Amino acid sequence: MNATDHFIAPTLALHGDLVFARVASADAVELDYENSLISPTCYLLPQREAVFTYAMADGAPPEVRAVVPPESDILFGVRPCDVAAIEYLDRFFMGGEFKDDVYARRRATKTIVAMGCTGPQNETCWCTCSHAGPVARNGFDLQLTPVGDDYLVEVGSERGMALVEPAGDLLTEAGAPELLAERDRLVEASWHKFGCQGNIAQAMRWISGDDTPEELWQELGAKCFGCGSCSLVCPVCSCFDTYEYAEDGMGARIRCWDSCHFPGYSLEASGFNPRETASERMFHYAHHKLCYDTFSKYGRPGCVGCGRCVQVCSAQIDLPSIAQVIRERGRQCRDCTAHAPVHEGAGET
Ligand code: SF4
Ligand code: SF4
Incomplete structure:
Protein backbone atom coordinates (compact mmCIF):
# COMPACT_ATOMS: atom_id res chain seq x y z
CA MET A 1 0.00 0.00 0.00
CA ASN A 2 1.39 3.39 -0.97
CA ALA A 3 1.22 6.33 1.40
CA THR A 4 -0.92 8.11 -1.21
CA ASP A 5 -3.56 5.34 -1.46
CA HIS A 6 -6.98 6.06 -0.04
CA PHE A 7 -8.82 3.21 1.58
CA ILE A 8 -12.40 2.85 0.30
CA ALA A 9 -14.38 0.26 2.23
CA PRO A 10 -17.93 -0.75 3.19
CA THR A 11 -18.99 1.49 6.04
CA LEU A 12 -22.21 2.75 7.61
CA ALA A 13 -23.47 6.18 6.59
CA LEU A 14 -26.36 8.34 7.73
CA HIS A 15 -29.44 6.30 8.76
CA GLY A 16 -27.36 3.12 8.77
CA ASP A 17 -27.07 2.81 4.98
CA LEU A 18 -24.12 0.74 3.82
CA VAL A 19 -21.91 2.68 1.41
CA PHE A 20 -18.44 2.36 -0.04
CA ALA A 21 -16.59 5.41 1.23
CA ARG A 22 -13.17 6.56 2.38
CA VAL A 23 -12.51 5.33 5.91
CA ALA A 24 -9.91 6.65 8.30
CA SER A 25 -9.76 3.74 10.73
CA ALA A 26 -10.27 -0.02 10.72
CA ASP A 27 -13.12 0.38 13.25
CA ALA A 28 -15.24 2.04 10.58
CA VAL A 29 -15.00 -0.93 8.19
CA GLU A 30 -18.00 -3.28 8.07
CA LEU A 31 -16.85 -6.86 7.48
CA ASP A 32 -20.26 -8.55 7.59
CA TYR A 33 -22.38 -6.49 5.22
CA GLU A 34 -25.10 -6.65 2.61
CA ASN A 35 -23.85 -5.10 -0.60
CA SER A 36 -24.34 -1.35 -1.05
CA LEU A 37 -27.14 0.00 -3.25
CA ILE A 38 -24.61 2.11 -5.17
CA SER A 39 -21.87 -0.16 -6.46
CA PRO A 40 -18.18 0.61 -5.77
CA THR A 41 -17.88 0.75 -9.58
CA CYS A 42 -18.84 4.42 -9.07
CA TYR A 43 -15.15 5.00 -8.26
CA LEU A 44 -14.35 3.92 -11.83
CA LEU A 45 -17.32 5.49 -13.60
CA PRO A 46 -18.55 8.32 -11.36
CA GLN A 47 -22.09 9.58 -11.61
CA ARG A 48 -20.65 12.86 -12.94
CA GLU A 49 -17.10 13.78 -13.91
CA ALA A 50 -15.24 16.38 -15.98
CA VAL A 51 -13.70 14.91 -19.12
CA PHE A 52 -11.71 18.09 -19.73
CA THR A 53 -11.89 21.77 -18.85
CA TYR A 54 -11.18 24.90 -20.87
CA ALA A 55 -10.56 28.60 -20.41
CA MET A 56 -12.37 31.05 -22.67
CA ALA A 57 -11.26 34.57 -23.58
CA ASP A 58 -12.94 36.98 -25.98
CA GLY A 59 -11.83 36.44 -29.55
CA ALA A 60 -9.51 33.53 -28.73
CA PRO A 61 -10.09 29.83 -29.22
CA PRO A 62 -10.75 27.96 -25.95
CA GLU A 63 -7.64 26.79 -24.16
CA VAL A 64 -8.19 23.16 -23.24
CA ARG A 65 -6.84 22.04 -19.88
CA ALA A 66 -6.43 18.59 -18.40
CA VAL A 67 -8.50 17.60 -15.40
CA VAL A 68 -6.98 16.81 -12.01
CA PRO A 69 -5.58 13.24 -12.17
CA PRO A 70 -7.65 10.63 -10.31
CA GLU A 71 -6.54 9.63 -6.84
CA SER A 72 -5.19 6.17 -5.97
CA ASP A 73 -7.69 4.04 -4.11
CA ILE A 74 -7.75 0.60 -2.62
CA LEU A 75 -11.33 -0.61 -3.08
CA PHE A 76 -11.72 -3.02 -0.19
CA GLY A 77 -14.56 -5.52 0.23
CA VAL A 78 -15.80 -5.48 -3.37
CA ARG A 79 -18.32 -8.31 -3.74
CA PRO A 80 -17.70 -10.82 -6.56
CA CYS A 81 -20.69 -9.54 -8.57
CA ASP A 82 -19.09 -6.09 -8.62
CA VAL A 83 -15.69 -7.57 -9.49
CA ALA A 84 -17.38 -9.15 -12.53
CA ALA A 85 -18.96 -5.78 -13.33
CA ILE A 86 -15.52 -4.14 -13.26
CA GLU A 87 -14.24 -6.76 -15.71
CA TYR A 88 -17.19 -5.93 -17.97
CA LEU A 89 -16.51 -2.19 -17.74
CA ASP A 90 -12.81 -2.78 -18.47
CA ARG A 91 -13.72 -4.58 -21.68
CA PHE A 92 -16.34 -1.98 -22.59
CA PHE A 93 -14.11 1.07 -22.11
CA MET A 94 -10.67 -0.35 -22.88
CA GLY A 95 -11.10 -3.61 -24.80
CA GLY A 96 -12.17 -2.28 -28.19
CA GLU A 97 -10.54 -0.42 -31.00
CA PHE A 98 -10.77 2.88 -29.11
CA LYS A 99 -9.65 3.18 -25.52
CA ASP A 100 -11.51 5.56 -23.24
CA ASP A 101 -8.64 7.54 -21.68
CA VAL A 102 -10.75 9.00 -18.89
CA TYR A 103 -11.81 5.55 -17.69
CA ALA A 104 -8.34 4.07 -18.26
CA ARG A 105 -6.68 6.75 -16.10
CA ARG A 106 -9.11 6.08 -13.28
CA ARG A 107 -8.83 2.31 -13.61
CA ALA A 108 -5.02 2.42 -13.41
CA THR A 109 -5.25 3.97 -9.95
CA LYS A 110 -7.57 1.37 -8.40
CA THR A 111 -6.60 -1.78 -6.51
CA ILE A 112 -9.41 -4.29 -6.07
CA VAL A 113 -9.66 -6.28 -2.83
CA ALA A 114 -12.63 -8.61 -3.22
CA MET A 115 -14.68 -10.16 -0.43
CA GLY A 116 -15.98 -13.57 -1.48
CA CYS A 117 -19.45 -14.68 -0.37
CA THR A 118 -20.35 -18.03 1.08
CA GLY A 119 -24.07 -17.42 0.62
CA PRO A 120 -26.50 -14.79 -0.67
CA GLN A 121 -26.37 -11.41 1.07
CA ASN A 122 -30.13 -11.05 0.68
CA GLU A 123 -33.01 -12.58 -1.27
CA THR A 124 -32.25 -10.52 -4.40
CA CYS A 125 -28.79 -11.99 -5.11
CA TRP A 126 -28.69 -14.16 -8.24
CA CYS A 127 -24.99 -14.20 -9.12
CA THR A 128 -25.04 -18.00 -9.35
CA CYS A 129 -27.37 -17.57 -12.31
CA SER A 130 -25.26 -15.01 -14.11
CA HIS A 131 -21.94 -16.73 -13.38
CA ALA A 132 -20.48 -13.93 -11.28
CA GLY A 133 -20.33 -15.45 -7.81
CA PRO A 134 -20.50 -16.30 -5.00
CA VAL A 135 -16.68 -16.01 -5.16
CA ALA A 136 -14.63 -14.28 -7.85
CA ARG A 137 -12.55 -16.52 -10.08
CA ASN A 138 -10.49 -13.64 -11.47
CA GLY A 139 -10.53 -9.86 -11.84
CA PHE A 140 -9.28 -9.10 -8.32
CA ASP A 141 -5.89 -8.08 -6.98
CA LEU A 142 -6.62 -9.77 -3.68
CA GLN A 143 -9.63 -11.79 -2.54
CA LEU A 144 -10.60 -12.55 1.04
CA THR A 145 -13.19 -15.24 1.78
CA PRO A 146 -14.36 -16.05 5.30
CA VAL A 147 -13.65 -19.69 6.17
CA GLY A 148 -14.65 -20.38 9.74
CA ASP A 149 -12.91 -17.85 12.00
CA ASP A 150 -10.26 -17.12 9.36
CA TYR A 151 -10.08 -15.53 5.94
CA LEU A 152 -8.68 -17.32 2.94
CA VAL A 153 -6.52 -14.75 1.14
CA GLU A 154 -5.96 -15.25 -2.60
CA VAL A 155 -3.48 -13.16 -4.55
CA GLY A 156 -4.61 -12.26 -8.06
CA SER A 157 -1.92 -9.88 -9.26
CA GLU A 158 1.41 -8.22 -8.47
CA ARG A 159 -0.53 -5.38 -6.87
CA GLY A 160 -2.20 -7.89 -4.61
CA MET A 161 1.16 -9.41 -3.72
CA ALA A 162 2.44 -5.96 -2.83
CA LEU A 163 -0.40 -5.66 -0.31
CA VAL A 164 0.30 -9.07 1.21
CA GLU A 165 4.05 -8.76 1.63
CA PRO A 166 4.04 -6.10 4.38
CA ALA A 167 1.39 -8.02 6.37
CA GLY A 168 4.11 -10.25 7.88
CA ASP A 169 2.90 -12.29 10.85
CA LEU A 170 -0.72 -11.27 10.31
CA LEU A 171 -0.91 -13.95 7.63
CA THR A 172 0.01 -17.60 7.88
CA GLU A 173 0.78 -19.81 4.91
CA ALA A 174 -2.42 -21.66 4.08
CA GLY A 175 -2.44 -25.40 3.85
CA ALA A 176 -3.58 -24.31 0.42
CA PRO A 177 -5.36 -27.36 -1.00
CA GLU A 178 -7.24 -28.03 2.26
CA LEU A 179 -8.34 -24.44 2.83
CA LEU A 180 -9.30 -23.93 -0.80
CA ALA A 181 -11.26 -27.18 -0.73
CA GLU A 182 -13.05 -26.02 2.42
CA ARG A 183 -13.87 -22.67 0.80
CA ASP A 184 -15.20 -24.46 -2.29
CA ARG A 185 -17.25 -26.80 -0.10
CA LEU A 186 -18.82 -23.82 1.69
CA VAL A 187 -19.58 -22.12 -1.61
CA GLU A 188 -21.04 -25.27 -3.14
CA ALA A 189 -23.22 -25.80 -0.08
CA SER A 190 -24.56 -22.24 -0.36
CA TRP A 191 -25.94 -22.58 -3.91
CA HIS A 192 -29.35 -23.84 -2.87
CA LYS A 193 -29.79 -20.72 -0.71
CA PHE A 194 -29.91 -18.46 -3.79
CA GLY A 195 -33.55 -17.70 -4.55
CA CYS A 196 -33.40 -17.54 -8.33
CA GLN A 197 -31.70 -20.64 -9.63
CA GLY A 198 -32.93 -20.57 -13.20
CA ASN A 199 -30.19 -20.34 -15.80
CA ILE A 200 -30.42 -17.19 -17.90
S1 SF4 B 1 -38.01 -1.04 -15.20
FE1 SF4 B 1 -38.54 -0.22 -13.15
S2 SF4 B 1 -36.68 0.85 -12.41
FE2 SF4 B 1 -36.43 0.50 -14.64
S3 SF4 B 1 -37.16 2.39 -15.61
FE3 SF4 B 1 -38.93 0.98 -15.52
S4 SF4 B 1 -39.98 1.46 -13.58
FE4 SF4 B 1 -37.91 2.40 -13.46
S1 SF4 C 1 -29.26 -7.77 -11.17
FE1 SF4 C 1 -28.20 -7.57 -13.15
S2 SF4 C 1 -29.39 -6.06 -14.32
FE2 SF4 C 1 -30.03 -5.91 -12.16
S3 SF4 C 1 -28.75 -4.24 -11.33
FE3 SF4 C 1 -27.65 -6.17 -10.91
S4 SF4 C 1 -26.26 -6.48 -12.66
FE4 SF4 C 1 -27.78 -4.91 -13.26
Missing part, protein backbone atom coordinates in the same frame (compact mmCIF):
# COMPACT_ATOMS: atom_id res chain seq x y z
CA ALA A 201 -28.98 -19.05 -20.91
CA GLN A 202 -32.50 -19.95 -22.05
CA ALA A 203 -33.61 -16.32 -21.89
CA MET A 204 -30.48 -15.39 -23.87
CA ARG A 205 -31.38 -17.90 -26.54
CA TRP A 206 -34.96 -16.70 -26.96
CA ILE A 207 -34.15 -13.00 -27.00
CA SER A 208 -31.14 -13.39 -29.30
CA GLY A 209 -33.19 -15.44 -31.75
CA ASP A 210 -36.00 -12.86 -31.75
CA ASP A 211 -38.28 -15.50 -30.25
CA THR A 212 -40.11 -13.27 -27.78
CA PRO A 213 -43.69 -12.05 -28.39
CA GLU A 214 -44.29 -8.39 -29.12
CA GLU A 215 -47.11 -8.34 -26.52
CA LEU A 216 -44.61 -9.15 -23.76
CA TRP A 217 -42.69 -5.93 -24.39
CA GLN A 218 -45.91 -3.94 -24.63
CA GLU A 219 -47.01 -5.30 -21.25
CA LEU A 220 -43.67 -4.56 -19.59
CA GLY A 221 -43.47 -1.16 -21.30
CA ALA A 222 -46.94 -0.28 -20.02
CA LYS A 223 -45.87 -1.01 -16.44
CA CYS A 224 -42.51 0.78 -16.61
CA PHE A 225 -42.40 4.32 -15.17
CA GLY A 226 -39.32 5.19 -17.22
CA CYS A 227 -37.55 6.34 -14.05
CA GLY A 228 -34.23 4.78 -15.12
CA SER A 229 -33.49 3.58 -11.58
CA CYS A 230 -32.74 0.02 -12.75
CA SER A 231 -29.94 1.22 -15.02
CA LEU A 232 -28.65 3.87 -12.65
CA VAL A 233 -27.97 1.34 -9.87
CA CYS A 234 -26.71 -1.36 -12.25
CA PRO A 235 -22.93 -1.82 -11.97
CA VAL A 236 -22.79 -3.10 -15.54
CA CYS A 237 -24.74 -0.29 -17.23
CA SER A 238 -22.14 1.90 -18.87
CA CYS A 239 -24.19 4.39 -20.87
CA PHE A 240 -23.41 8.04 -20.35
CA ASP A 241 -24.32 11.45 -21.71
CA THR A 242 -22.13 14.54 -21.99
CA TYR A 243 -22.94 18.22 -21.63
CA GLU A 244 -21.09 21.53 -21.40
CA TYR A 245 -20.92 23.62 -18.25
CA ALA A 246 -19.51 27.14 -18.54
CA GLU A 247 -19.24 30.05 -16.13
CA ASP A 248 -16.98 33.10 -15.68
CA GLY A 249 -14.64 32.29 -18.55
CA MET A 250 -14.17 28.65 -17.58
CA GLY A 251 -15.90 25.63 -19.06
CA ALA A 252 -15.97 21.89 -18.66
CA ARG A 253 -17.26 18.94 -20.60
CA ILE A 254 -19.09 16.77 -18.11
CA ARG A 255 -20.07 13.19 -18.56
CA CYS A 256 -22.83 11.69 -16.45
CA TRP A 257 -24.75 8.45 -16.15
CA ASP A 258 -27.63 7.97 -18.56
CA SER A 259 -30.36 5.35 -18.97
CA CYS A 260 -31.80 3.74 -22.11
CA HIS A 261 -35.19 3.91 -20.35
CA PHE A 262 -35.22 7.71 -20.77
CA PRO A 263 -37.09 8.84 -23.93
CA GLY A 264 -34.32 11.34 -24.69
CA TYR A 265 -31.62 8.69 -24.66
CA SER A 266 -32.05 7.74 -28.31
CA LEU A 267 -33.56 11.00 -29.54
CA GLU A 268 -31.69 12.17 -32.63
CA ALA A 269 -30.92 15.78 -33.53
CA SER A 270 -33.46 15.62 -36.38
CA GLY A 271 -36.22 14.94 -33.86
CA PHE A 272 -36.55 11.31 -34.92
CA ASN A 273 -36.52 8.79 -32.09
CA PRO A 274 -35.86 5.15 -33.09
CA ARG A 275 -37.13 3.97 -29.68
CA GLU A 276 -40.07 6.22 -29.11
CA THR A 277 -42.23 3.94 -26.96
CA ALA A 278 -41.57 2.45 -23.52
CA SER A 279 -42.02 -1.06 -24.96
CA GLU A 280 -39.30 -0.45 -27.56
CA ARG A 281 -37.01 0.88 -24.83
CA MET A 282 -37.78 -2.08 -22.59
CA PHE A 283 -36.93 -4.52 -25.37
CA HIS A 284 -33.69 -2.66 -26.08
CA TYR A 285 -32.70 -2.73 -22.37
CA ALA A 286 -33.39 -6.46 -21.99
CA HIS A 287 -31.92 -7.35 -25.38
CA HIS A 288 -28.68 -5.52 -24.70
CA LYS A 289 -28.29 -7.23 -21.35
CA LEU A 290 -29.14 -10.73 -22.51
CA CYS A 291 -28.25 -11.08 -26.19
CA TYR A 292 -25.39 -13.21 -27.49
CA ASP A 293 -23.75 -10.18 -29.04
CA THR A 294 -23.11 -8.72 -25.58
CA PHE A 295 -21.81 -12.08 -24.41
CA SER A 296 -19.40 -12.43 -27.31
CA LYS A 297 -18.13 -8.84 -26.98
CA TYR A 298 -17.71 -8.72 -23.21
CA GLY A 299 -17.38 -12.37 -22.23
CA ARG A 300 -20.51 -12.44 -20.12
CA PRO A 301 -24.16 -11.28 -20.07
CA GLY A 302 -24.80 -7.63 -19.24
CA CYS A 303 -25.89 -8.66 -15.76
CA VAL A 304 -23.82 -9.88 -12.82
CA GLY A 305 -26.76 -10.85 -10.61
CA CYS A 306 -26.24 -8.20 -7.93
CA GLY A 307 -30.00 -7.84 -7.42
CA ARG A 308 -29.95 -4.04 -7.20
CA CYS A 309 -32.61 -3.59 -9.90
CA VAL A 310 -34.86 -5.91 -7.86
CA GLN A 311 -34.47 -3.57 -4.89
CA VAL A 312 -35.25 -0.33 -6.72
CA CYS A 313 -37.88 -1.02 -9.37
CA SER A 314 -41.23 0.01 -7.98
CA ALA A 315 -42.95 -1.63 -10.97
CA GLN A 316 -41.27 -4.97 -10.15
CA ILE A 317 -39.71 -5.22 -13.58
CA ASP A 318 -36.22 -6.32 -12.69
CA LEU A 319 -33.83 -8.31 -14.83
CA PRO A 320 -34.35 -11.65 -13.04
CA SER A 321 -38.09 -11.24 -13.61
CA ILE A 322 -37.59 -10.26 -17.24
CA ALA A 323 -35.32 -13.28 -17.82
CA GLN A 324 -37.90 -15.51 -16.17
CA VAL A 325 -40.84 -14.21 -18.16
CA ILE A 326 -38.84 -14.51 -21.40
CA ARG A 327 -38.16 -18.13 -20.55
CA GLU A 328 -41.84 -18.73 -19.93
CA ARG A 329 -43.24 -16.86 -22.89
CA GLY A 330 -40.45 -17.17 -25.40
CA ARG A 331 -40.54 -20.33 -27.49
CA GLN A 332 -41.87 -22.84 -24.95
CA CYS A 333 -39.41 -25.17 -23.24
CA ARG A 334 -41.05 -26.55 -20.12
CA ASP A 335 -38.07 -28.62 -18.99
CA CYS A 336 -35.94 -25.50 -18.80
CA THR A 337 -38.42 -23.40 -16.83
CA ALA A 338 -39.40 -26.01 -14.29
CA HIS A 339 -37.13 -24.86 -11.46
CA ALA A 340 -37.10 -21.09 -11.57
CA PRO A 341 -39.45 -19.11 -9.30
CA VAL A 342 -41.47 -16.28 -10.84
CA HIS A 343 -41.13 -12.85 -9.24
CA GLU A 344 -44.62 -11.70 -8.51
CA GLY A 345 -45.75 -8.99 -10.87
CA ALA A 346 -43.42 -9.53 -13.82
CA GLY A 347 -45.23 -9.75 -17.11
CA GLU A 348 -48.67 -8.94 -15.68
CA THR A 349 -50.83 -6.29 -17.20
